[in-house]
Amino acid sequence: MSTNPLHVSPPARDNGALPPSAKRASTWASLNSVRRYLVNQLVTVLAVMSTVVVIVPLVAILVYLIYMGASSLNLAFFTHIPAPVGETGGGMANAMVGSGVILGVASLLGIPVGIGAGVYLAEFGRGSLLAAAIRFTADVLNGVPSIVMGIAAWVLLVKGRGFSALAGGVALAIMMVPTITRTTEEMLATVPHAIREAALGLGVPKWRTVLSVSLKTASPGIITGCMLAFARVAGETAPLLFTAFGNQFWSFKLTEPIAALPLQIYAYAISPYDEWHRLAWAGSLVLIAMIMVAVTLVRIYASRGVLKGAS
Amino acid sequence: MARTLTSFVGEAEQAAPEAAPSPIRKFLTARGSGSLADKTFAGLMLLCGFSIFGIVLFILAVLISQSKLSLHQFGLSFFKSTAWDPVAGDFGALPFIAGTLMTSFLALAMAVPLAMGVAIFLSELCPAKLRAPISFVTELLAAIPSVVYGLWAFFVLVPIMRDQLGPFLSKYLGWTGLFEGYNFGVGILTASIILAIMILPIISSITRDIMIAVPISQREAVLALGATRWEMIRTGVLRNARIGIVGAVILGLGRALGETMAVTMVIGNHPEVAKSLFAPGYTLASVLANEFSEASGDLYLSSLVEIGLVLFLVTIVVNGIARGLVWAVTRGTPARAN
């Protein structure tokens, strides 16, 4: 017995005579919570499984690529043009160079315009309706199939003239502009307004402030955004099918059809020759390696907080 | 109009000898106001901004003008006709529309549940250490070019479909009537599968962004009521995010509608409305990829351009709706650039 004056004795217990309805309710409650627990576990399992199912194709593709392509990657691959049908050897050197030419044209045309539009959105049009419309249109343009850009470039430059590297470059440039616009805008938005004010307060004109302060500060991210756009269009085949068209030989002229790595891969893949299939795998490996490097670099930058959500 | 400032101090006040302007002051006052350069620069940037509109308008104009011939010739029956006869000059887009819709929706049906699973896993269940590598892997998936997917699908997926998956499906699910006909490995189903793999990353990463945008307070409120993890996700997160998730799915649809190379390589390229999932088909994008460069004859080309026009308009509308939905939920958070 406690001597604590504040102690209150507990109420008398009755021994377990619960009414039947309470019994049913508590059984139902515990069954229900068991059900809820099981559902929770099931969903967890499903979520994990889906993630696994997603990872598997990637790993499978990569492994398969490496397996199929690695054996064909020799020096000849990088230095020779395709061998005539039936002969072994040869390479995709002209396709890689051709891709370089097309991408060079595309970058020259697309990057300045894209950065300019991004600068407009971030530095001049902030908050305006026009800027919102441009932003929205750029996002929508990003979803247009690339083959449509190819048709546009075809009408502009190929119709009546013939296939050309320039047309291919223009098709890819049209694709790069909206992407670069958005990433440039996002990167410029991370530049603190205070340092723009510092420059303006010193009597630096606005155009100089944008160039030497805003762009300069955001330049690592902007460059990364351009790299991303570059990697994205480097793998595009569809817009080149009837613009650059492809070429079995060396070609550097902008007004002639030119080879491109993805085009060549496609042509070889659907051909009936095993030798060419082998080359297609090797080419794919090169293409993927290049793109993976770009994506990884972007990721490294993103983890440093420079580029968020712009991949 | 500004006078050139030599100094704020008027001449009358300039008494002491030390008031002679320093070289810096002289230099800076002699500099112009830069307003011409400012206006030019601003104008140039505005021009670049307008280029976005310019690109859309240009594509639209070009597509319409080049498809005038077939628009005039066939009118609306273009979309109902199953003919595709370059020799006779009779063209109809129905097989392509059917093929595009079939493969896209089938791909969505396969991809959306998986994408949700991945998004849920990554945003709610994943241990922090695994999060970065796994989301990195999904980003890599998104970066693989279409032609490489096609290559893999052609040499790996098609034989699997022909030799293993196909017979399995027709044996156990043949009663549905979806798996009739001879199975060559290429066809609607194979195309749908590779398409599903390709649109999965974009659906899952945007869904993940949207789920992350739901405030933590919503989650905590549900948990405080005694919910299990899944119930919290369902009511605290997904319910709030459902508009945006619909947007993400529609974005995936938009991507699927326009996907070209991988589909072309495994769909069989047969201009007929497919009657079974094993049958070969044709999509809007595939016919362009296969036949555009060799098309001769104005009507042929015009019909192809008209198909391009359809593709353009449909994807613009679908993407416009999708972006609108995603924007409505994330409101101001920068949209992903792909």
Add this chain to the structure above:
Amino acid sequence: MGVSISVEHLNAWYGTTHTLQDINVNLPANHATALIGPSGCGKSTFVRCLNRMHETNPIARATGVVKMGDIDIYKDAQPVQIRRRVGMVFQRPNPFPTMSIYDNVASGLKLNGFRNRTVLDETVERSLKSAALWEEVKDDLKKKSGASLSGGQQQRMCIARALAVDPEVLLMDEPASALDPVSTSKIEDLIFQLKSQYTIVIVTHNMQQAARVAENTGFFLNGKMVEFDSTHKIFTNPKDKRTEDYITGRFG
């Protein structure tokens, strides 16, 4: 050499908010004037009207006459020209992160096209000495980035940057509010010394600071300048009751 500032009927708006209402004041040359008042009463807006920074905000507007010397800065000159003659130091230090200390201090000159190496070197040294920062950074001028200094050092560097363009007026918007007491007292000493060469306007929440540093003080309340007088007078025998209430801490 400083210059006097005269303000007549200055009104300013942010969108539809009437932030400054009919300000009339004369700020004498080569003196420091402190502006005090509760948060949001228009002190910063007033200062930003003096170098036309107010109008960098697209929804901002100002009317009235502001004269520096005998130049009406709104009618007789372009904003860029004014800002080259008026230095500004902001509440939080805002060095250019991609530039070295040297380039930061010289930025007002370099970004305006000034090329002469020798003069730049001299100016950077002179400005950093005026800002009492020279000894601490003289060995790292081109090696360290402007953003790598401590808060107090950054603010002094921003002061040096403002001084480098040889302004006639120095505007300071709560320059020490983000700093620790030691840096704050260094900056106050600085202002005391700079007074003789420039006309200084300093916005401050700290009344002791105003008392230490400025000869004249203006009290702002709800967008109006309630009282303007010598600092001594304001703090010992203010004319307006509102000023007295603020000084004695009854509000704000």
